[in-house]
Amino acid sequence: MDGADSVLVAAGERRIGWAARAMPVLTAIAERFAAERPLDGLRVAACLHVTAETAVLMGALKAGGAEIALAASNPLSTQDDVAEALRDYGIAVHARAGVTRDVYYRHIHQALDVAPDIVLDDGCDLVNILHTERTELLDGVSGGCEETTTGIIRLRQMAAEQALRFPVVAVNDTRTKRMFDNRYGTGQSTLDGIMRATNTLLAGKTVVVAGFGYCGRGVAERARGLGARVVVTEIDPVKALDALLQGYDVRPMVAAARVGDVFVTVTGNRDVIREEHLVLMKDGAILANAGHFDVEIDVRALDELAETVHRGVRPNTDEYVLADGRRILLLAEGRLVNLTAAEGHPAAVMDMSFSAQALAVAWLARERAVLVPGVYDVPQEVDVEVARLKLAAAGIRVDELTAEQEDYLHSWRLGS
The missing domain is CATH 3.40.50.1480 (Adenosylhomocysteinase-like)
Known part of the structure; x- marks a missing residue:
């Protein structure tokens, strides 16, 4: 060696x-x-x-x-x-x-x-x-x-x-x-990656979370905990209703694109953010992906829209300058931001x-x-x-069922 x-x-x-x-x-x-x-x-x-x-x-x-x-x-x-x-x-x-x-x-x-x-x-x-x-x-x-x-x-x-x-x-x-890795792990590590890559202050920003499964829920919770306003986009009516009842602003991506400062895709699908959304985003919008594959953000469309691309304006951050001068920041080349810009x-x-x-x-x-x-x-x-x-x-103890409780749970004959 x-x-x-x-x-x-x-x-x-x-x-x-x-x-x-x-x-x-x-x-x-x-x-x-x-x-x-x-x-x-x-x-x-x-x-x-x-x-x-x-x-x-x-x-x-x-x-x-x-x-x-x-x-x-x-x-x-x-x-x-x-x-x-x-x-x-x-x-x-x-x-x-x-x-x-x-x-x-x-x-x-x-x-x-x-x-x-x-x-x-x-x-x-x-x-x-x-x-x-x-x-x-x-x-x-x-x-x-x-x-x-x-x-x-x-x-x-x-x-x-x-x-x-x-x-x-x-x-x-x-x-x-699902509960701990997807929700707490993805939630914390995704925001860790975004902050390491951009050093942005999330408090007061509007963070758009695409997908409200366990991973998206974790990202939304952590972002709200840091003081961000959180918008959720979804295709599943039940998950969208869940997000609404938890107090999140629920919109389609075409509406969220106009207001978001930071976008996080976490759906497992492709083209979640595409050209029709990119053209609506404000100057300085940050795009990050926390889904497994680098297909959730249409990077090819972003390349075609950009007149100039500044690679590595910060570690794991590329700046795309559009024809009207608006800048869009893509983190980790559209790959998993939590494992590329942070440590997972x-x-x-x-x-x-x-x-x-x-x-x-x-x-x-x-x-x-x-x-x-x-x-x-x-x-x-x-x-x-x-x-x-x-x-x-962790030194934590929990209760155990008594024999009577076991019998109650396994018998249909016992009522009130």
């Missing part, structure tokens, strides 16, 4: 160690895995954000006996020091910050070269490649896990078309993941998501022989176990 590599390894180890301090549940699971070895002999290909928190998950799976190959699920979120530390630990990492689209996909292919038994995905790119370009590997894959909303949408469509060839656990859909979710949040992921992998390893292709919920006992361990790590 040369001097530069050793410096990166040391920096990565420090970063991973800092994250692990806030991940007591996953650390405890790693210790259990090391003793029980539930993944002995299994090859795992993963396409995840290569961050310190992911490194703690990779360590837990390796402790359980897995051979791991890891690619990045976003080239702008890769922490090169973490990648180098993982390589030094014996995990094959195919990722580097800032690579081109072609290299990004080449890295996924390299991770698949391990001929995996189990796959972990964040956005369904790896699973998609397996089903379209690496079909020779499909017979050997006995199961997978998906981490994000966007990936689950794609997987459920594959299952509906009977195209999915193996069982996949929807880790994103657990209560602990706090480790304490990822402790729950990745603990569910680790336990789901162990469940897959145990049950894969009897599972058929499709999208599966994480077993409820896994979700409850993660929450129980998290509370225990």
Whole structure:
């Protein structure tokens, strides 16, 4: 190892160690895995954000006996020091910050070269490649896990078309993941990224949040907590009504575009902000995406509208100057702002998501022989176990049902 590599390894180890301090549940699971070895002999290909928190998950799976190959699920979120530390630990990492689209996909292919038994995905790119370009590997894959909303949408469509060839656990859909990772993690880290990139004061600004799922709700709550006026746009009447009853201003994007100072897309869909909206925005409008893929803001339309583009006016901030002199600021090239301009979710949040992921992998390893292709919920006992361990790590106790309460809940004969 040369001097530069050793410096990166040391920096990565420090970063991973800092994250692990806030991940007591996953650390405890790693210790259990090391003793029980539930993944002995299994090859795992993963396409995840290569961050310190992911490194703690990779360590837990390796402790359980897995051979791991890891690619990045976003080239702008890769922490090169973490990648180098993982390589030094014996995990094959195919990722580097800032690579081109072609290299990004080449890295996924390299991770698949391990001929995996189990796959972990964040956005369904790896699973998609397996089903379209690496079909020779499909017979050997006995199961997978998906981490994000966007990936689950794609997987459920594959299952509906009977195209999915193996069982996949929807880790994103657990209560602990949706409530804490999506809501609190995305909410805090998205605004962290916006503020790091622009140093803007959110108090008094109008923040437009496109999408009011768990992630959008978290962004809206955190923005309101910082003193912003929040406008919500939605296509789902029930979610729009929820936003309205929580006190948010609900409008279509064409109306929100005229009043917004900061726009955050978090829908899992494409072209949420497009030309018809861009031409209405005020001078200095800030555009940020917190959805998984860089398709929610129509960057191509913004390029075509701009007469001049000033790249890097601040780190992760590009300024597009329109014909009439109005300036629009695009953050993180339209990619995930919380992982590009900031460090993603706090480790304490990822402790729950990745603990569910680790336990789901162990469940897959145990049950894969009897599972058929499709999208599966994480077993409820896994979700409850993660929450129980998290509370225990925080020193929090909760009530337990009495025998009489158990009987009452399980009998239809007992009334008032």
